[in-house]
Amino acid sequence: MLIKVASAASRGLETIGVDVEVNVAGRGLPGFNIVGLADKAVDESRERVKTAILSSKIEFPQKKITVNLAPADVPKEGSVYDLPIAVGILSTLTNCKAPEKSLFFGELSLDGSLRHTKGALLMALFAKEAGFESIFLPKDSANEAAVIKGIKVYPVENLSQLLNHFAEKECISPAVYKKAKEEAFDNLIEFDMKDVLGQEQAKRTMEIAAAGGHNILMVGSPGTGKTMLARALPGILPPLNEKESLEVTKIHSSAGTIPPGGSLITIRQFRSPHHTTSPVGLIGGGTKPHPGEISLAHRGVLFLDEFNEFPRSVLEALRQPLEDGYVTISRSKERTMYPARFMLVASANPCPCGYLNHPKKVCVCSPRQIKKYQKRISGPLLDRIDLHVDVPSVDVAELSNNQKASEFLEPSSTIRKRVVLARKKQAERFKTEAIHVNAEMKNNHIKKYCKLSKKVEQILQQAGVKFQLSARSYLKMIKVARTIADLDNSPEIGISHMAEALQYRPKRYEEV
């Protein structure tokens, strides 16, 4: 008796339909075999399915069971086929048939219940595109899939519940997407900008970076608040819009970083990988390409603390994704493209001892050491960072004064309001384009949207000659000036905007 159950396989962010064909033969030596390029996790599902069915108080058939996962030439991985296989076997045993046009996926536990399985959102998206009417999946993953409208998402707790549903004894009600509460946003933020004392310049730069999605490099002595500033950044970023949310959730769904019961990701991700991260960990890869930190930080922040300590190979790998906004990972077996439009926030010390240009402490590094330390970050990479800012050390005496004044400092929520306004202006501007923020502008966009008056152009040209700006940084200055003008609510780029932008030009530390 042959039964076909629909399921799907994920390859990167793509999903391919998989037919799970279950044949329970009356003749032949009893056994349970799975064919169709199944990996170890799929092969082991035999034991899970068998025990789960027995735990649901149903006798497992002593017959020859063959399971085929078609198409046979696509590698199948993971535990998503437990449920379709179990459903196939159960529908040969009992008379209740699985409804047509429905997709099944999920991992079984030995006691017959279903466990949270990664990729729920991708499956639901696929189900909708492929014309399925309903999707059956573990209860813990249902919230994630319920985001997709126009398809019934059935949260299944265990096998016996599913059988009752098929027999129409006790129906499962489809899951409905619940929007997360707005007030939760502020609770998720670790640091508030008002907790950072002093550093007005750096805070301003953070605001510009957040408004325009620019990359930023902070250089300063130890203990000046670089890390704190970076950690406060998510608090001033606007929440993700619907389209961005879906993009980000897709990546996290395929990586399996969405917790059980989790749903659409609405706040921008903040990823801070340690400096011992490998290139593959950062960019993504493996024999079956997995998303790396840069893709997990898509539409969010990638914070690289101790920028100089990262191995050169890791940093240079960042160059292309920084420019393109996506990364293509090619391996012999598979090729995958992951989006990686992130804000790079880097922090570094100016020299090995950390006290170069410190007003009070003396730097103990030799010129050669300093040069070697600074050379660890290549010119091309620095050139790709829009905003360069110094984070000077804070005077302790001033600090105690500021402590009292901290009540008067701006909280993140106020800054965020300004950032949101600036982003709104950008969204309006790029309505017809495929980009969202100023930092993503290409040359043709700059020509179209950033018209400079003669005076402003003159200043820029003078600066270009004096500071020996590369063609790329020249254009970056215009983008930054555009963002500053947006924050200022000015339709045109003024002289003051350009002058401020020029402060954040790329510079090697020796110049300081």
Place this chain on the structure above:
Amino acid sequence: MEFRIWPRRCSTDRKDMKKFNLQIGKLGEEIAKDYLKKRGYEILAQNFKTKYAEIDLVARQKNELVFVEVRTKRGLDFGSPEDSLNKKKLRKLWFNARGYINWAKWRGPYRIDAVCIVLKPNNTLDRFNHYKNI
């Protein structure tokens, strides 16, 4: 079918246990032999030793040579007899069959069958399955 009841094991000594399991196996083979004979098979050899291992039964049905592996279990507490016939065991059976064919200079079709027997605690027959051409 009634069979002689073997003394229940009274010691957990390994040697006794081994002997006991051999007796159970032997009993199963006898049951299988009787069954095949009744079905018109001609028994050619029992416990035929090849250079790898033993073949439980070698029989002939018309002009097809049949190698039979008999699996006997008393109760299902330690898995069913079918469970113990995995790929590795099957490979061994094929090797053995080749050994016999070479020895007997057999030119003709042959197949491997399995007979799975489950006994009740009192050593009477509970379940008997004959799987052809596994």
